[in-house]
Amino acid sequence: HALVLDDGTTKAVLIRWDLVDVSESARDEVRQAVGAALGMPGENILVHASHTHSAPWAPVYRAGHRGAERDTWWAIRHMPAQNEFPPYQRWMARLIAASVEAAQRALAGAMPATVSIGRIAAHEFLHNRRPRAPGWGLATDAKPAPVINVSHPDWNPEILQGGASFGPMDRTLTLVSWRGANDQPIASLFHVACHAVSIYPSNPSLSADWPGAASRTIAATLGGESLFLQGCCGDINPWRRGEGAVATMAGGLATKAQLAARHSVKLKAAPLQVGRTAVQLPLTPEGKKRLQAETVAAEIQVIVCGPLAIVGLPGEPMTELGLAIREKSPFPQTLVLGYSNGNGAHYVGMPGEKARGGYEATAAGAGTDECGALMVAAANTLLADVFAKSGYVTKTPPKP
Numbered sequence: 001h002a003l004v005l006d007d008g009t010t011k012a013v014l015i016r017w018d019l020v021d022v023s024e025s026a027r028d029e030v031r032q033a034v035g036a037a038l039g040m041p042g043e044n045i046l047v048h049a050s051h052t053h054s055a056p057w058a059p060v061y062r063a064g065h066r067g068a069e070r071d072t073w074w075a076i077r078h079m080p081a082q083n084e085f086p087p088y089q090r091w092m093a094r095l096i097a098a099s100v101e102a103a104q105r106a107l108a109g110a111m112p113a114t115v116s117i118g119r120i121a122a123h124e125f126l127h128n129r130r131p132r133a134p135g136w137g138l139a140t141d142a143k144p145a146p147v148i149n150v151s152h153p154d155w156n157p158e159i160l161q162g163g164a165s166f167g168p169m170d171r172t173l174t175l176v177s178w179r180g181a182n183d184q185p186i187a188s189l190f191h192v193a194c195h196a197v198s199i200y201p202s203n204p205s206l207s208a209d210w211p212g213a214a215s216r217t218i219a220a221t222l223g224g225e226s227l228f229l230q231g232c233c234g235d236i237n238p239w240r241r242g243e244g245a246v247a248t249m250a251g252g253l254a255t256k257a258q259l260a261a262r263h264s265v266k267l268k269a270a271p272l273q274v275g276r277t278a279v280q281l282p283l284t285p286e287g288k289k290r291l292q293a294e295t296v297a298a299e300i301q302v303i304v305c306g307p308l309a310i311v312g313l314p315g316e317p318m319t320e321l322g323l324a325i326r327e328k329s330p331f332p333q334t335l336v337l338g339y340s341n342g343n344g345a346h347y348v349g350m351p352g353e354k355a356r357g358g359y360e361a362t363a364a365g366a367g368t369d370e371c372g373a374l375m376v377a378a379a380n381t382l383l384a385d386v387f388a389k390s391g392y393v394t395k396t397p398p399k400p
Helices: 024-038 086-108 209-222 243-262 285-291 319-328 371-390
Strands: 002-006 011-017 045-049 114-121 126-128 172-179 185-192 225-230 236-238 272-282 295-305 308-312 333-337
Touching: 002 086, 011 024, 011 086, 011 225, 011 272, 024 045, 024 086, 024 295, 045 225, 045 308, 114 243, 172 243, 185 209, 185 243, 209 225, 209 243, 225 333, 272 371, 295 371, 308 371, 319 333, 319 371
Parallel strands: 011 045, 185 225, 308 333
Antiparallel strands: 002 011, 114 172, 126 236, 172 185, 272 295, 295 308
């Protein structure tokens, strides 16, 4: 999918792939090709993945972005390097061409539009897969809780075991709607933070998972195009798995999107603003060995349209990063995306997540425990800089 925003002076493009991730080199290839085709700066292009696990990893077109690492740890855990497989090589070229074609079609179909925003809770479809274990207080003769995971017949994400508490979760479905003359729907952008793993791993077929099904259903319900943007879902899974769960989730989210659209509010128009920054993320000893480097670059990008700010984070950020960025953002309508413009240090949480252990805190997260705080600080500084340069004047909200 491609979304092109054009205020007559500045263009910004958002390319969204139904892939697991976006490599740094794929980002650069897209920016060069789409930028040349649309006659615009490549740095105004944000490349984003839905993080469906039932699709390929993003290609690596050129080495040198991640120290000595070419094919990321993610891509070669369970299979050979895919970039040398002839069918995959043909698809690598097609991916860039398809991105250019989508952006060109979006620009060719552009029309004057208003933008509105609405929000609704979607927590019944989500759960945090990293419950917080108690630090102390269990009786010495307390029986350890049985392991009941998503594949167990007694699985129920609403139940916690072993005295644990729920991890944080962003329950929000945000709907951004663009409408043309006579209020006709042009496109709807919907943003949720939830892993796309309802189909994976039980079905080996290619699939856009629940985001693809939800996009189709929302488009049919609201009219116009429907574009999904993935949030900070490094620790968030769908509540159930399987094709039935996908259908239920797609229908449920479409119903919620319809309600959000009905109660949405129009936003003020303003010139487009685009900003980027990069932060060097320190690596764990294992990460240093794998990349043969001390740090890895993490690019953070913002696209701003009046009070609406879209923030792109690389890698696989956990929930608290998005919440922390949104809390301090000067823009009242802030959407924080993961899986954008590169892999960074892969899984990234706020300080303290490493001590909680689990899959995300081990080799899956190549960065040190401070990486999340570094990314949040960089994003907030970038948002503040863009806000200051924009010359916006805001009113201080009244105290409750």
